[in-house]
Amino acid sequence: MPEPLMSDQLITYLDDLVPERPSEMQKMEAYAAEHDFPIIGPAAGYYCYQIARMIGARSVYELGSGYGYSTAWFAKAVQENGGGVVNHVVWDKELSQMAGRHLAALGYADIVRYTVGEAVGALRNAPGPFDLIFNDIHKVGYPESVRVVEKRLRAGGVLIIDNMLWSGRIFDDNDRSENTEAILETTRMLTTSSGWITTLAPIRDGLIIAYKK
């Protein structure tokens, strides 16, 4: 494993800047810590929420939603933006059901719609266009997902992709695994295309923020 990109001190500092979450979200954070489940965590979650508020997002599509922690941040934004829909999509039925319980407890039952299935295929068949698309699926699926996102995101919409620093494995010349190559290819696609304005924010494991022109 490469050296950690961020010190524990910096990670804790950034997470501590995030306002206190409701107890249901704290339970979700505790579950992730106990079970080593890769949620985006407070700092990246709050950043996603901020972006969704800034663009006034009312329709959000998530690819790879887990048990709904990232969904909760988007649902909060959509609710505060005046209401709308957040699509929760994951291929694990149990995680979808677990998300349903958490998100109902948080008061987002009216906002979140659930799909159990492969997320890129589901987005391909979704009507759209969406204001914001968040991508946290298996990493080899990222390049193909961008091609689908391009068709389903509105002009002026935002694509956010997690794990773009891949714990530093992108810097390891000996790591030519499918996942690492897919992350590098996706970064190249979004940073060299004239259709996107893209930055990579080094929050947690790296979030790409791509604005569709």
Ligand SMILES: C[S@@+](CC[C@H](N)C(=O)[O-])C[C@H]1O[C@@H](n2cnc3c(N)ncnc32)[C@H](O)[C@@H]1O
């Ligand atoms: C990293 S976790 C999601 C964490 C979630 N975004 C959060 O921050 O709370 C990714 C989840 O998506 C699922 N997944 C991965 N690739 C997928 C795909 N192509 N379609 C649907 N689900 C997928 C995984 O099984 C896992 O449950």
